[in-house]
Amino acid sequence: MAVKIIESCVNCFACEPVCPSKAIYEAKPHFLVDAKKCTECEGDFPDYQCASICPIEGAILDSLGLAINPPGSLTGIPPEKMAEAMAELQSH
Amino acid sequence: MQLPVINDAPASKGGCSASSCGTTENQMDSLPDSIREKVQNHPCYSEDAHHYFARMHVAVAPACNIQCHYCNRKYDCANESRPGVVSELLTPDQAVKKTMAVAANIPQMTVLGIAGPGDPLANPERTFETFRRLSEEAPDIKLCVSTNGLALPDAVEELSKHNIDHVTITINCVDPEIGAKIYPWIYWKNKRIKGIKGAKILIEQQQKGLEMLIAKGILVKVNSVMIPGVNDQHLAEVSKVVKSKGAFLHNVMPLIAEAEHGTFYGVMGQRGPTHDELQDLQDACSGDMNMMRHCRQCRADAVGMLGEDRGDEFTLDKIEDMEIDYQAAMEKRKVIHQAIQAEMDSKRLEKATKVAQHKAELKLTTRPVLMAVATSGQGIINVHFGHAKEFLIYEASPDGVRFISHRKADQYCGGDTTCGDGESTLQVTIRALAGCEAVLCSKVGYEPWEMLEAAGIAPNGEHAMEPIEEAVMAVYKEMAAAGKLDNIPEAVRASA
Numbered sequence: 001m002a003v004k005i006i007e008s009c010v011n012c013f014a015c016e017p018v019c020p021s022k023a024i025y026e027a028k029p030h031f032l033v034d035a036k037k038c039t040e041c042e043g044d045f046p047d048y049q050c051a052s053i054c055p056i057e058g059a060i061l062d063s064l065g066l067a068i069n070p071p072g073s074l075t076g077i078p079p080e081k082m083a084e085a086m087a088e089l090q091s092h
Numbered sequence: 093m094q095l096p097v098i099n100d101a102p103a104s105k106g107g108c109s110a111s112s113c114g115t116t117e118n119q120m121d122s123l124p125d126s127i128r129e130k131v132q133n134h135p136c137y138s139e140d141a142h143h144y145f146a147r148m149h150v151a152v153a154p155a156c157n158i159q160c161h162y163c164n165r166k167y168d169c170a171n172e173s174r175p176g177v178v179s180e181l182l183t184p185d186q187a188v189k190k191t192m193a194v195a196a197n198i199p200q201m202t203v204l205g206i207a208g209p210g211d212p213l214a215n216p217e218r219t220f221e222t223f224r225r226l227s228e229e230a231p232d233i234k235l236c237v238s239t240n241g242l243a244l245p246d247a248v249e250e251l252s253k254h255n256i257d258h259v260t261i262t263i264n265c266v267d268p269e270i271g272a273k274i275y276p277w278i279y280w281k282n283k284r285i286k287g288i289k290g291a292k293i294l295i296e297q298q299q300k301g302l303e304m305l306i307a308k309g310i311l312v313k314v315n316s317v318m319i320p321g322v323n324d325q326h327l328a329e330v331s332k333v334v335k336s337k338g339a340f341l342h343n344v345m346p347l348i349a350e351a352e353h354g355t356f357y358g359v360m361g362q363r364g365p366t367h368d369e370l371q372d373l374q375d376a377c378s379g380d381m382n383m384m385r386h387c388r389q390c391r392a393d394a395v396g397m398l399g400e401d402r403g404d405e406f407t408l409d410k411i412e413d414m415e416i417d418y419q420a421a422m423e424k425r426k427v428i429h430q431a432i433q434a435e436m437d438s439k440r441l442e443k444a445t446k447v448a449q450h451k452a453e454l455k456l457t458t459r460p461v462l463m464a465v466a467t468s469g470q471g472i473i474n475v476h477f478g479h480a481k482e483f484l485i486y487e488a489s490p491d492g493v494r495f496i497s498h499r500k501a502d503q504y505c506g507g508d509t510t511c512g513d514g515e516s517t518l519q520v521t522i523r524a525l526a527g528c529e530a531v532l533c534s535k536v537g538y539e540p541w542e543m544l545e546a547a548g549i550a551p552n553g554e555h556a557m558e559p560i561e562e563a564v565m566a567v568y569k570e571m572a573a574a575g576k577l578d579n580i581p582e583a584v585r586a587s588a
Contacts, residue, residue: 010166011181012210014155018282045282053279055156055165074159076276077359085351085359 001063002038003048005031008059015050015060024050123382127311127340130257133433134203134234135398137258137313137341139386139495140440142398143471144432147203148194150187151178151393152218156210157242158278158294161356162317162347165210178209178393180408184221192230193411194395196421198402199428201395205236207260208392213243216250223254232422238262238315242278242294244301252308259305260343261298262315265323266333268292273322276356299337306338313341313384318365318373319357320347331377342377343384346370367485367527371496385497388482397469399482399498439471443561447492450565458577460489462496463564464525464549466533473555473563477536483525486560488568493561499524522547530567532560 002023005015009030016024016031021044023037033050040063041048051060051068057075058067071079123131135142156165182190191204204226206212212219223235237251238260251259265271271291278290285293305312314334316327323330331342347364349357356362365373374383388398396402464483466475485496501521518540525531531549534556544551555563571577 012154012156012165013215014157014210014279017155018279047283049282052282052284053155053157055159074277075356076161077356082354082359085354089352 001040001042002035003033003040003050003063003068004035004061004065005033005050006059006061008056010056010059012055014053014055018049018053020044020049123340130311131340133429133436134258136203136205136236136387137384139384140436140471142386143467143469144200144436145203146198146201146395146397147205147390148191148201148395149205149207149390149392150182150190150222151180151209152182152184152187152222153206153208153212153215153392154181154210155214156240157214157280158211158240158290159276160240161274161276161362162319162349164354164358166354178391180393181209182393182408184218184225186408186411187222188225188229189416190406190408190411191226191233192416192418192421193414194406195230195233195425196414196416196418197405198396199421199425200397200432201233202429203234203236204230205238207238211240211243212237213239213247216243216247220250220254223256227254230418230422232425234258236260239301240294241298241301242280243297245297245304248301248304248308248310251305252310256310258311258313260313260315261302261339262317263295263298263302263330263334264316264319265291265326266295266299266330267326268295270323270326271295274317274319299333302334302337302339312339313343314339315343315345315387317347318344318370320363320365320369322362324365324369324373327373328376331381335381340382341384342381343387344370344374344377345387345389348389367497367499385495386484388498400468439559443559446562446565450492456490456569456572456577458490458568458572460487461530461568461571461577462487462528463567464499464528464531465560465564466531467560472557472559473532474534474557477531477533477540477551477553480521480533483528483531484560485528486564488564493564493568518543522549525549530571532563532567 005024007030011030016026020041021037021039023034024031025034048060048068054060054069055074057069057071057073060068062068071082131137133141133145135145135147194201206219206222219237226233226235235254235256236258237256239262241261241263244261264274268288268291271294272288275291275294277284277286278294280290280293302312316330318324318327327344334342347357347362349355349362349364351358374385377383386398390398391401393403394401395406463486465473465486466477466480466483467473468475480501482498482500484498487494487496501524522543528549530552531544532552532555535553536544536551541551552567555566
């Protein structure tokens with residue numbers, strides 16, 4: 001039972017201080033979760049604290065490997081709109 | 093279009109005093125002496141000080157506790173110049189070292205700000221450690237912080253301990269329904285709170301923080317991002333509210349939104365305001381509030397005079413090798429600051445006298461004119477047209493000369509071929525000068541000269557090294573004498 005931070009993490013430090021179990025640590029190329037320490041906030045908070053402050057969609061996965069903040073859930077940008085804008089930029 | 097402008101300034105102060113009709117002073121005039129003294133040498137607060145003094149930001153604060161629709165937290169881009177973007181995140185120790193290195197090498201640097209790239213108060217340990225050490229080790233540097241306000245009430249006590257006398261709060265709205273269109277979520281009391289509920293908490297915290305700072309005697313400037321169709325109609329109300337609570341300066345900034353920034357507004361095609369829309373709003377707010385017009389919306393790691401960035405000279409590997417004797421540097425800085433101060437004082441006096449003279453001589457009833465000026469500081473025209481990265485825009489009218497805004501000559505992002513539909517840099521620059529009828533610089537090349545003339549902007553290289561306001565007024569008089577300016581019909585002037 002542990003969450004996981006993946007490569008889309010931008011190293012903003014926001015999650016590190018809010019973890020009740022001190023399971024998150026600075027590492028290269030991005031922050032990591034110590035799976036032995038992570039409790040998924042059980043007993044402390046109803047929501048994953050790291051995933052409640054993380055600004056990057058998809059950067060934190062739950063124990064099933066699913067994005068806790070899926071595309072579009074934080075920025076409000078519909079994923080298809082984002083894909084369209086990126087395709088438009090790359091075509092130049 | 094310009095008519096409300098001339099009439100606005102006098103109305104806001106109940107009369108246009110001879111010394112202050114125009115540029116810097118009118119934004120500062122209504123301030124009590126105690127505040128004016130604190131801000132008159134601050135490049136970010138005083139329009140004329142920004143020609144002489146420099147500022148820097150240290151990027152020690154990466155975390156943020158809210159999301160704004162104009163921000164993208166993937167912030168590492170060396171080619172962009174906008175708030176929230178940095179290339180190198182610093183530890184407090186590195187930040188202190190960098191600040192002292194810059195202070196020793198750029199003695200006119202008087203102000204250190206922490207502005208991100210996240211929210212400084214969402215990183216209280218890193219932010220306050222930096223302030224604490226700098227107030228001990230470099231006591232001749234003014235410290236400033238900017239914040240979204242969410243964590244502000246809890247930080248006021250600590251801020252007052254570190255002798256920070258200026259705080260900037262970004263307040264884009266006082267109405268949660270508008271807030272929900274700007275802030276998709278906040279992190280508050282261990283929860284992510286979305287929509288109107290989140291915006292309401294943020295607004296309450298901002299207002300509470302503002303009141304607490306004022307009660308502590310800390311100066312507060314308010315920044316607002318003007319977002320057409322979202323809060324543009326609402327910002328005059330924001331200006332009124334923050335003024336009534338004691339903020340001393342309101343800085344309305346244009347939204348920066350490009351799809352390549354990956355922000356909500358950028359991707360969704362939200363546009364920023366035009367130069368005219370921004371100016372109209374700033375003028376509309378100026379009746380209630382001191383407005384700031386020279387903000388450059390700089391990066392969270394900017395170094396140098398406003399409008400320039402010398403960050404490359406002070407990267408971590410470079411400062412590592414610098415030996416700084418700060419006591420010696422402080423002595424040197426003091427002498428230089430006194431000299432700058434003396435120069436500014438004499439220029440202020442000279443300007444006041446000149447303006448009074450102009451007013452006495454000038455019996456013009458001509459319309460106002462916008463002019464662009466290329467300058468790198470010292471209040472004089474000293475940059476070649478082709479070298480200008482930005483232009484300062486002044487308005488000349490029978491009432492005098494006043495500073496309006498700055499405009500960038502190149503676009504925000506690095507400016508490769510993906511930007512700007514194949515326009516040349518020159519075409520982009522000339523388009524940025526739309527609405528101006530003359531451009532004053534130290535020299536203009538042949539090609540731009542022709543293109544400027546074709547665009548209806550008179551190039552002028554005759555006032556190189558002259559003080560800006562005097563040169564602008566001289567050109568205005570020439571234009572009037574040459575019959576280029578229609579008189580304003582009496583009826584319009586009388587009714588205004």
